[in-house]
Amino acid sequence: MNVSRLEPDTSGIVDWPTLSTRKQSVVSVGVFDGMHRGHRAVIERLVELAHEQGDYAVVIMFDPSPKRVHSYAATHGGAELPDGEPSADPDELMAAGERIRLMRGLGVDWVLSVGYSLAFAAKSYRYFLGSLAGTIGMRTLVLGQDASMGSGRVGDIRAIQELAEATGVFRLEVVDDAGPGLTWTPTCHIPVPQGPGEPADPLEGMNKAERRAWTKAHACKHVRAWSSSNVRSLLDQGRIGAADAVLGRPHVVEGEVVHGEQRGRALGYPTANISPDYSGYMPAEGVYAGWLVDLGPAEEAERDAKAASGDQDQERVAVSSLEARLAPGSPWRWPADISIGSKETFAEDGRTYERVLEVNAIAGDDWLELYGHRVRVEFLAYLRPQEKFADGDALADQLQRDAADSLRLAQEAAARS
Structure with missing residues (x-):
């Protein structure tokens, strides 16, 4: 799969690449945040049509999301979102690299990641679609039922269908996600x-x-x-x-393991404390069952993730390494109980703790040294709310029950897959 990052110029114009002088393209457009079952229905149809027609399957993905760009402008006097500011989008379900990884698995040939901006958003849907037809050879446009695009988002399904019929340049296919x-x-x-x-x-x-x-x-x-x-x-x-159930797979948060207060270790349940600079949408406070996957030392994991979501020479090796770690039964994957909260049991009078994500990997007698590693936390089930215990012993007893419940639920999920 090929991946290209495209940045619009200050007037919002994108220098679209010529993908081929011989083949045309079947194209879909969107943010695809979460890559849920509705997104997959669209992309699977995209790939199916491309194969039938001998075309490229092309996804145009916006990153950052339009919502983030317009929200920033609304609170900053109409300014563009600065590069890297803020560093993380708290509303983002899934990092762009993870979306691209999943698109690769569905058989997409090209991902064109477009740096969405206000200037780009000001272009009409007619201009946008005309550019795609004229440069990347868009023969068919595949969209979900609620898609809209262009300045003022007036390019809805009806308007796009009318444009396709009037010009005869491309065909629109609308996908019913078959959801509830x-x-x-x-x-x-x-x-x-x-x-x-x-x-x-x-x-x-x-x-x-x-x-x-x-x-x-x-x-x-x-x-x-x-x-x-x-x-x-x-x-x-x-x-x-x-x-x-909507995602079609466990929800994921990823981040680097950092040093905590080591209270879990003292109780016999050492936890991996995840840096606040994580990616993925943080669920409600509580205790969950799930999986912990070691993606390797942070620098190596970030390098592999970048290579796996790009068109660099080492892409194939990086993809193989990442998929090996993520695979069911891999030696880097463990059942885990997951805590999101503020450590109420140890809070002193007048002191509050920031919300933290801590993960206890259930690895038998193995001692896991994960400091400085990037890890993937997969959520399977909600176990219980956070609560304040009388002392460390009472908390340790509950942690033992949480670990047993998490192990059972993870084993059941593995048996079903």
Whole structure:
């Protein structure tokens, strides 16, 4: 797979590459954050059409996301998002490199990663699509049902279809994601229930009147169930099982292991403390079951990830190394219990702890030295809320139960896969 990074100039014009003088392209456009089942339905159809027609399967991916760029402009007097500022997008479900890795697995030939900007956004959808037809040889455009593009996002499916029919330059194919349709996502914060196990759908069991009142009280939006917006909402509620069902795989957070206070080690449950400079969307506070994957020393892991998401000479070796670590049953993968919270048991009067992500790898008698390594945390199930224990012994007893539950759930998930 080929990957090209394209930066629009100050007027928003992109210097699109010529992919071939002989082959045309089947193209899809979007952010593809999360690469959930709806995204995969679009890309799988893209690849299928490209193979049928003897064309390239091309994905144009925006990074940073349009939402991030426009939100920054709204709070900074209409300014462009500066390079690298802020360094991480707290709303991003998945880093761009991980999206590209998954696209490779689906058979995409080219990923054109476009640095989205206000100047680029000001171009009309007609100009944008005309540029794709004239440069990368777009024969077919494949989009999801809710896609829109161009200045003011007026280029919706109907407008694009009319343009395709009027010009005859390209054909539009709209993909039904085959998902369960629409769902309600609250824009107000919903506290995670203070009980064990996966939080339930708050709308479950409500009659029509109760549902209407609840959705109004929580300023709910109607969105597709298979959407990035819904995944974020589910993660905010601690509903990991439901989020993973939309994603079609476990939700992931990645980061470097840093030194903590070593309280877990003193209790017999050493944890990997993840740096605040992580990638991926952080779920609600609580304790989860999942997996910990060692991606190697941070510098090497970042180098391999960059190579695996680019067109450098070492791409094939880097991809092989990364996939080997991620594979089920790999020696770098362990069941784990995962804690997101503020260490309430050890909080002194008047002292608060910042929210942290800690992971206890269940590796038998092995002692894992992961400081300075980049790790991947995969979330499988919500176990329980955070709570304050009477002392370290009570906490150690609970950690033992968490480890046993996590091991069981990870083994069950492995047996199903």
